[in-house]
Amino acid sequence: MSETLIYEKQGHVVTLTINRPESRNPLGEPGDGDNFAAAAARINADRDVRCVILTGAGKAFSAGGNIKAMQTTSGAFGGPGVHLRESYRQNIHRIVKSVWGLEVPVIAAINGPAIGLGNDVASLCDTRIAADTALFGATFLKIGLVPGDGGAWLLPRIIGMARASELFYTGDVIKADVAEKWGLVSQVVPAAQLIESAQALAAKICVQAPDVLRMTKQLMRHGMMTSFDNIMEMSAAMQALAHHTRDHKEALSAFSEKRTPFYTGE
Secondary structure (H helix, E strand, O other): OOOOEEEEEEOOEEEEEEOOHHHOOEOOOOOHHHHHHHHHHHHHHOOOOOEEEEEEOOOOOEOEOOHHHHHOOOHHHOOOHHHHHHHHHHHHHHHHHHHHOOOOOEEEEEOOEEEOHHHHHHHHOOEEEEEOOOEEEOOHHHHOOOOOOOHHHHHHHHHOHHHHHHHHHHOOEEEHHHHHHHOOOOEEEOHHHHHHHHHHHHHHHHOOOHHHHHHHHHHHHHHOOOOHHHHHHHHHHHHHHHHOOHHHHHHHHHHHHOOOOOOOOO
16 A cells, blocks of 8 residues: 555454654645545455554654644645645545545544644544543644644534534643543553554454444434434435345344354345
8 A cells, every 4th residue: 555554454454554653643745645545445445344443653643734844835735825725625635535435434543642634534533542642632723724624523523512612722732531531532541452452342343244334334424414304214225225135134043043143245
């Protein structure tokens, strides 16, 4: 895949690792949009994949955008405003849309600071597990920018408008225990146990029938944006499909026979 976004598949789980540890894994560098889009397309096309773990190499999940490039107006942050707009749309926002568009559940294993764009990317995941060394911040205003990566839409939906507003307007950085209290992460674990904990959660997810797992994620995603009536219509259509899968019949047989089901994605 890429040296800066490592793609590893083990069983039904793909682990994506942001790999710029020497600079705390900045995101939005030239080519990042292509790398995330390629990884997402590969995952969505592989019906054997049932879960993704997204993490960072070294001591940070992602410290966000490259501050030095902003200071020198170079790389992804160079050129006139109209060009910079396209850089956001074609590169940085492509990262965001690629993670959002993953069809299988995504676990963010947050090993250290998740700041700015890094916090937004973590928020795109379905659930988040934090190391006790993790930090979280939506610090855009502190560097004279707006939350330009989707965070203004995402964060209030995760932790509520009042707490999201507090993070945005103050630029404060919160520790893992506060993030857990606020509902930004589902659990905090010792740093040495982070990947093991994420893998354990992924293993519990992967025992589900793969097609209905993907459909359930789609219903939850659409549930954030559409009406109750629309969700009910989508639910009826997807449930009708689910009833005619072999995996549904296997689940019923396994339940009756008190055994573990074996799903084939059919």
